[in-house]
Each structure stands twice: as C-alpha cells, then as structure tokens.
Amino acid sequence: MSRSKKKRTGLMFVLERKPSKREFLEDPQSKESRKKKALADKKKPKSVYQKNLEQKKSSAQAGNLQQPVGGRLAAKIKKLNNQKSTAQ
Numbered sequence: 001m002s003r004s005k006k007k008r009t010g011l012m013f014v015l016e017r018k019p020s021k022r023e024f025l026e027d028p029q030s031k032e033s034r035k036k037k038a039l040a041d042k043k044k045p046k047s048v049y050q051k052n053l054e055q056k057k058s059s060a061q062a063g064n065l066q067q068p069v070g071g072r073l074a075a076k077i078k079k080l081n082n083q084k085s086t087a088q
Contacts, residue, residue, distance in 0.1 A: 024032040046054075070078075 019027075021032070024030045025036060027033060
C-alpha cells in the first residue's frame with residue numbers, strides 16, 4: 001500500500017517584504033524582543049560596595065526589630081495583668 005502525501009491545512013500567506021529589525025523589536029511576542037528583554041533582566045553581579053551597604057542596612061533593620069525579653073505575647077500578658085491588678 002502506498003502512503004498518501006501530507007496536505008497542508010489552513011491558509012498560508014506570504015508577506016510582501018520581510019519585517020524590519022525595529023518591527024521585530026516592537027512586537028512583544030517576537031524572538032528578538034524577548035531576547036532583548038531577557039538580557040536586560042539578567043542579574044548583574046553586585047559590587048563589593050553594594051554588598052557591604054546591604055549588609056549594613058539588614059543589620060540595622062534587625063537591630064530595630066528586636067523584641068522585648070520574653071516576646072510580644074509575654075508583654076501583652078504582663079500589661080493585662082497590671083491592668084487587672086490596678087482595677088481591683
């Protein structure tokens with residue numbers, strides 16, 4: 001038995017001219033624009049100065065967020081107990 005030849009389905013259109021590079025970059029779905037965006041979004045290594053700044057900021061924030069001894073819940077309970085004892 002012989003094989004039947006594949007037939008193209010759907011319409012196929014031919015462009016009059018090839019789209020320019022600018023048109024490719026304007027189209028968000030084109031390969032060129034996705035490649036350009038990926039290169040722009042690619043992570044760049046940070047300098048030693050930037051790393052030190054981030055460490056200083058994070059350590060300063062950690063110092064500001066220190067909880068009282070026993071934690072916040074313990075502070076609430078102590079406050080409520082003080083209110084109860086002063087009310088009696």
